[in-house]
Amino acid sequence: MVRLALVKPTEVTRLTDVNGDVLARVKLGEVEEIWYTSTGGARVHGWIVKPPNFDRTRKYPLIMEIHGGPHGMYNVGFSYMYQNFAANGNVVLYTNPRGSTGYGTGFGNAIERAYPSVDYEDLMAGVDSVIGRGYIDTSRMYVGGCSGGGVLSSWVIGHTCRFAAAAVRCPVINWLSFSGQADVPLFTGNFFDKPFWEDPAPWLKQSPLMYVKNVKTPTLLMTGELDLRTPMPQTEEYFAALKMLGVPTEILRFAGEYHGTSSKPSNFIRTQLYMMSWYQKYANKSGPATMP
Numbered sequence: 001m002v003r004l005a006l007v008k009p010t011e012v013t014r015l016t017d018v019n020g021d022v023l024a025r026v027k028l029g030e031v032e033e034i035w036y037t038s039t040g041g042a043r044v045h046g047w048i049v050k051p052p053n054f055d056r057t058r059k060y061p062l063i064m065e066i067h068g069g070p071h072g073m074y075n076v077g078f079s080y081m082y083q084n085f086a087a088n089g090n091v092v093l094y095t096n097p098r099g100s101t102g103y104g105t106g107f108g109n110a111i112e113r114a115y116p117s118v119d120y121e122d123l124m125a126g127v128d129s130v131i132g133r134g135y136i137d138t139s140r141m142y143v144g145g146c147s148g149g150g151v152l153s154s155w156v157i158g159h160t161c162r163f164a165a166a167a168v169r170c171p172v173i174n175w176l177s178f179s180g181q182a183d184v185p186l187f188t189g190n191f192f193d194k195p196f197w198e199d200p201a202p203w204l205k206q207s208p209l210m211y212v213k214n215v216k217t218p219t220l221l222m223t224g225e226l227d228l229r230t231p232m233p234q235t236e237e238y239f240a241a242l243k244m245l246g247v248p249t250e251i252l253r254f255a256g257e258y259h260g261t262s263s264k265p266s267n268f269i270r271t272q273l274y275m276m277s278w279y280q281k282y283a284n285k286s287g288p289a290t291m292p
Helices: 080-087 105-111 118-131 148-157 175-181 185-190 201-205 208-214 232-244 265-281
Strands: 002-005 008-014 031-037 043-049 060-066 091-096 136-146 165-169 219-224 249-254
Touching: 031 118, 043 080, 043 118, 060 080, 060 118, 060 148, 080 091, 080 265, 091 118, 105 118, 118 136, 118 148, 136 148, 136 265, 148 165, 148 208, 165 265, 175 185, 175 201, 175 232, 208 232, 219 232, 219 265, 232 249, 249 265
Parallel strands: 060 091, 060 136, 136 165, 165 219, 219 249
Antiparallel strands: 002 008, 031 043, 043 091
């Protein structure tokens, strides 16, 4: 808790220090705010979390986490998960690609009738921006996300092989089946002009499942068994396809979890441990950046 005077908002007086005793024994990773340019000249906002005792001359693995929504946004709030990833030796990248809220109507509506599309381009531009700083080991790059982040992380691995492993969580994989499974059947009206029975082509074009034949990235899938928003059958469709294609994959079903995998403290930690274990398993095994 802090106190500030409205006439001088830059003068802030701290009144409480609830976590002082805990943080006094912990060295947190530095959080760096970044802006970078994507396709079409779009300016994209994001943050990098660096490992404690960061050494610019070293090469670090990169974890890119993608937010959900898709009309959501990251902010400057403290993230235990990202600090945990950084404490385990990873650089973490999280950004607000087009479709995110907080940057104006045009920016937020850039994915209207085209989700995913330019948001994917913004994510890749962010990765390239961090790589350009010279401290990323490009053979150890990983991608993950839940909900809208599950949509985009599955889209990413269907369009590039540059990531060594992926953690796709609570995704939408097939917009056609999703419309009859989810608790938000009208949600797809944001993305398609016509119902699929009139014109299924756009629904298929925007479904990550349609690009599964391109996937070479080892993929961990995680979803709550009680999820009504991005139901388990979405994850199962992707898992079955990856298995048939011979892509290394595992599915983790979280009992008692609705949307997401982290409502219980044990699952909050378990989610992170599963992700880091999966990423470490496939360190230094990335493929070419282009699809076959």
